[in-house]
Amino acid sequence: MAEWWSIEVLHGEFSAFQWQESHDSELIEAALTNGALDGTWHADRWGVAFEVCFSTAEEWEAFRDLPVVRAALDAVPDPVNGLLIYRGRGGTSASGKPRRPRPAPSASAMALPEPDDEAYVDLTRADPHGLAYSEVLAGR
16 A cells, blocks of 8 residues: 655755755655655745655655665755654645544433423412421421
């Protein structure tokens, strides 16, 4: 199963856009000649992302270990905090695997009890004094 990998480069000492202009053709060529199925660049206000799809993790590792790729990654604008490499597509893209529906909790399989009948008091026939005194006598 093919997997996407992302390389995100954030702005730093110089613009990530300049880094992309300097290294994009070498990275694309290295990816395609080493088995990449697809690849794309994304630019945003925070920097750039190179997303590349390989058939196997071994192909990704081989690409990642190429001298041209290592040199490009060593030359990012912020080498300490400005480089993110991870499996999957970048940003807020969906996960690589579809979500499976979760099983319903066991409580949802049981019917709720029927509501009780509301208490009915006929106020036209009740004697308020008799009710109050009968409750006092009954010890309530």
